[in-house]
Amino acid sequence: MEGSVRVRFAPSPTGLLHIGGLRTALYNYLFAKGHRDGVFVLRIEDTDQARYVEGAENDIVESLEWAGLNVDEGPGKGGEFGPYRQSERKERYEQYAEQLVEQGHAYYAFDTPVELEDMRERLKKSGNPSPKYDAITRMSMKNSLTLPREEVDRILEEGEEYVIRLKVPRRETIRFEDEIRGFVSFESKGLDDQVLLKSDGMPTYHLANVVDDHLMEITDVIRGEEWLSSAPKHILMYEYFGWEPPRMAHLPLIMSPSGGKLSKRKAESEGIPINTRDYIEQEFEPEALVNFLAYLGWSPGDDSELHTMDELIELFALDRVSKGGAVFDYKKLIWYNEHYLREKPAEQLYPRVKAIAEEHGLSPDEAYLKEIIPLMKDRVSKIEDFVTMGRFFFEDPEEYEEQALKKWKDNSAELLGAYVGKLKEMDEEEFEAGKLKDKIKEVIGEYDVGFGPLMMPLRVAVSGMGYGPDLTPTIELLGKETTIRRIETAIKRLG
Structure with a gap:
């Protein structure tokens, strides 16, 4: 691939970093690092001041660091394309929105919220289920396309509130190639005249996104499928500005095990932590989450499942990302976590x-x-x-697990009593796993039973549970005095 690759992860600081956001960041990172000199940019899209959440940006930065996704350029990191927070780039957007108005590709709209609501109600009554401000309705609204020039100048001079809207053509097919989905086409009649600049002078996501991707020389835009329907508006803007659009790739949705998109509500009901912060607080191994997320929509095309970050960088390619949704399998994540803990x-x-x-x-x-x-x-x-x-x-079991108690049979106390007798005869220095096992064999030989009838109640007595680590090394570590005390307590309590 010619030229160096520049990608960006561009979250909005409207809450904690969602697990889907972390996967988007990961795919961008793997893609950038898999290309020579690839650059991974973090850009904070904080133009929606109403939804801004204090501390959210910090959470995004900490989450990326925890997962090992090191940012090359971004807030607090610097870089020659800064600033990297959109709220600090406000003037630039205004200038580009005005440029589109001058070129006839955008216009001023002066409609009040009440007038917009009236328009929607009117259209709904006449049988339009999803009314929007578009090529047809714009001509009956209050904007610089319908008002005389002098009137428009007067309103602007008097400082009345306005927005700038994109003038979407009425009948045009917008086509582009998606790196994951192949050619995608949209009819412009399905699009609304998107607001580009809000009445507070802040850009909407769409304008800021296109302007910044161009100014920051982003070569590849890799983002979630939910942005696919916005892509045609972005393509139109690139065309109107006369800019080369970046390559685009829209990642598959993350699905809930019970079907449908993994929403916050679904995740909660299925016991799946939804924010990266939850995984940090629950002390998951970051390598496990990264390995798991990499496979949530991508595979290297063989049966391998375990890869370090460096191996993932080596293997990752967009043409191996699936188009269909990927199901979040929590059991699989736990399997990854177990693996990395054991390593x-x-x-x-x-x-x-x-x-x-x-x-x-x-x-x-x-x-x-x-x-x-x-x-x-x-x-x-x-x-x-x-x-x-x-x-x-660390401490004697206060109670015994219900499941484990089912292993306690009529002869359990008798067998354990015999075992305790043998333990009492042992010296401290011979109290080690191998000899402890020999004593178990002696008891089951004397009573003519299998291993189970003694091992099961023995485990319950020393740990209170019906499962756990290897039994004789556990007893060795607990020591003679503790082991005898616990067995005698269990015999007394369980009979």
Whole structure:
């Protein structure tokens, strides 16, 4: 590909960064980094002041950093195409909107909100289900196309409120090539005369977007499918300005497991965290979320599923992004998380597990905790499980899980009693996994039962649960005194 690639991630700071936004950022990043000298720009589209949320920009920046998507240019980062917040670029948009008016491709509209509402009501009554301000209705409205020139000049001079609207042609087919969907065409009669400049002098998304993509020399616009219907308006503006439009790619929707788009409401009902912040707070492994999101609408074309960021950069291509929606499979995300947790050495996990333990009111000894981590690693799905599932390493179980109690049979107390007898005869130094297993074999040999009838109630007695890490190394780590105490308590309580 000739020339260097420049892409942008351009979120609006109207709330926390949505998981779909993070995927869009990721695809832009992978695409840029997969090309020599590719540049990944962050642009904050904060022109909608009414919907601006304090702290949202900060959340976007922190979320991208957490996920390892390092921005080359953006707010606080600098770059020769700044400023990178649209609210700081206001004058530029005004000048370009006026240019379109002068060229006859846009016009001033003076209609009040009441007049616009009347127009919609009138059209609805005459059988138009989705009325809009367009090539037909504009001629019965109050704008610089219907009013005499002197009247227009007078209104502008007196400082009355107005907006600038794009003059969309009545009968035109607008075609462009989408990098993912191939050729796409729209009929202009389906488009409204989009407001470009609002009455407060702020641009709408559409004008600011086109002007900034041109001025920032963006070569490829990779964004969500919801912007596909806006693309023809953008293509028209590029044509009117006489600019070369960037290549465009519209990514597939993220779907809910129960069907339909993954909305906030659906995500909540299905237990899927919807904002990147949730994943940070729940201490997901960032590599797991990145790997999972990469595959949410793209695949390298083979059976591989696990890739580092560098490998994803190497493999990623837009022609392998699907057109159809991608279903958010939370179980698959957990599978990725388990994988990346297991890959990390205990040394690296220790400070995080220690912090979680302290949050839970525990203050474990460093050496002890470093022995628990490798033992638990193959059993946990998320880092907090080291503490929540492994709580029995720090304190005796106060109660026994209901499911686990089903494993407690009529002969359980007798078998455990026999095992305790053998443990009491052991010296501290011989209290290790291999010998503990031998003692289990002795008991089941003497009572002529299988492993299950002793192992199951033994696990319940020492941990309170019916599952967990390898049993004999666990008992070794708990130590002789603790193990005997817990078994005797269980015999007393469960009989």
